[in-house]
Amino acid sequence: MATAEPGPVAGRPTDLVGRQVAGYRIEEEIGHGGMAVVYRARDLRLDRTVALKLLAPELARNTTFRLRFTRESRVAAALDHPHIVPVFEAGETEGLLYIAMRYVPGSDLRHLLDRDGPLPPGTALRIAAQIASALDAAHEHGLVHRDVKPGNVLVARGTDSDHPEHVYLTDFGLTKKSLSLTGLTTVGQFVGTLDYVAPEQISGRPVDGRCDVYALACVVHELLTGHPPFRRDDDMALLWAHQYDDPPPLTAARPDLPAAVDAVLARALAKTPDDRYDSCLAFVTALRDAARSAPRPASHPPTQLDSGPVPPRWAEPVFRRRAY
Numbered sequence: 001m002a003t004a005e006p007g008p009v010a011g012r013p014t015d016l017v018g019r020q021v022a023g024y025r026i027e028e029e030i031g032h033g034g035m036a037v038v039y040r041a042r043d044l045r046l047d048r049t050v051a052l053k054l055l056a057p058e059l060a061r062n063t064t065f066r067l068r069f070t071r072e073s074r075v076a077a078a079l080d081h082p083h084i085v086p087v088f089e090a091g092e093t094e095g096l097l098y099i100a101m102r103y104v105p106g107s108d109l110r111h112l113l114d115r116d117g118p119l120p121p122g123t124a125l126r127i128a129a130q131i132a133s134a135l136d137a138a139h140e141h142g143l144v145h146r147d148v149k150p151g152n153v154l155v156a157r158g159t160d161s162d163h164p165e166h167v168y169l170t171d172f173g174l175t176k177k178s179l180s181l182t183g184l185t186t187v188g189q190f191v192g193t194l195d196y197v198a199p200e201q202i203s204g205r206p207v208d209g210r211c212d213v214y215a216l217a218c219v220v221h222e223l224l225t226g227h228p229p230f231r232r233d234d235d236m237a238l239l240w241a242h243q244y245d246d247p248p249p250l251t252a253a254r255p256d257l258p259a260a261v262d263a264v265l266a267r268a269l270a271k272t273p274d275d276r277y278d279s280c281l282a283f284v285t286a287l288r289d290a291a292r293s294a295p296r297p298a299s300h301p302p303t304q305l306d307s308g309p310v311p312p313r314w315a316e317p318v319f320r321r322r323a324y
């Protein structure tokens with residue numbers, strides 16, 4: 001008796017290498033998160049390399065997710081912005097939702113932070129400004145990202161020494177958190193990190209672009225300190241902290257930065273969206289101004305060392321000491 005070839009759903013991720021899915025030949029697994037596997041693949045129609053994201057089959061069975069996926073992939077595909085990963089196609093095949101997008105060689109911010117720890121302020125600000133411009137452009141199209149986090153920021157080599165890195169935001173509208181937080185996922189299912197989720201997302205209130213301002217501020221806090229603003233032992237405590245606790249001042253972990261940055265972070269992380277910056281760029285601009293403001297007063301008279309030349313840490317590119 002002839003055995004039918006198993007569909008992609010039946011295969012383990014690595015079994016798919018060499019297989020063809022919806023006009024793409026899968027070449028190599030790039031990585032995976034809680035809800036999808038991403039492959040480097042060949043677009044056989046246009047003969048080009050793409051990143052092919054295959055979403056977990058249970059997501060295709062969730063009507064809420066599926067409807068939003070279809071709607072938001074369409075909007076995301078219409079976004080044409082230098083810091084947003086271009087989406088080429090999104091669809092469904094053999095019970096799998098998939099997205100084909102530009103393959104971005106390099107890494108993502110999650111890997112960079114895990115490998116190298118906090119970034120120099122100049123690098124962090126350059127990266128934050130690129131993410132901010134992508135988010136504001138999406139908001140102007142009525143699209144809220146909802147899942148801004150280091151893993152969704154891809155980092156490629158930049159064009160020149162003035163632009164040492166080029167970052168791309170990805171995964172618009174793909175968060176599972178909203179499903180989970182409204183009780184739509186089963187208990188114990190992986191929901192991803194709650195480190196960047198805004199208070200209004202937790203309480204189920206309507207969200208707009210300012211939930212991305214909050215998440216971006218959490219990411220910036222992590223870029224500068226190596227950890228997100230709230231760290232708790234369990235998810236419930238973390239959700240509580242996002243809703244009710246004051247974030248710790250950034251300068252507690254980075255005393256080298258001017259005290260003015262604390263007020264900027266506090267405003268971006270306000271519990272109520274109305275109290276935050278109106279746009280991501282407004283937040284990053286305020287942060288840049290604060291970071292350039294007078295340093296905190298020294299607790300001792302300046303020494304020879306203090307008054308010496310300022311080390312060029314502000315300009316240090318993310319690629320200078322990192323191999324790809």
Ligand SMILES: Nc1ncnc2c1ncn2[C@@H]1O[C@H](COP(=O)(O)OP(=O)(O)OP(=O)(O)O)[C@@H](O)[C@H]1O
Nearest residue numbers: 031032033034035036038051102103104108151192
């Ligand atoms: N367009 C792309 N080009 C190159 N690599 C990509 C691309 N999109 C995603 N990746 C990589 O694929 C890996 C998995 O991405 P994925 O979005 O599935 O997981 P995640 O964002 O880390 O987690 P989560 O499931 O919580 O969103 C990441 O390491 C990411 O860097």
Ligand SMILES: [Mg+2]
Nearest residue numbers: 033151152171
């Ligand atoms: Mg992702």
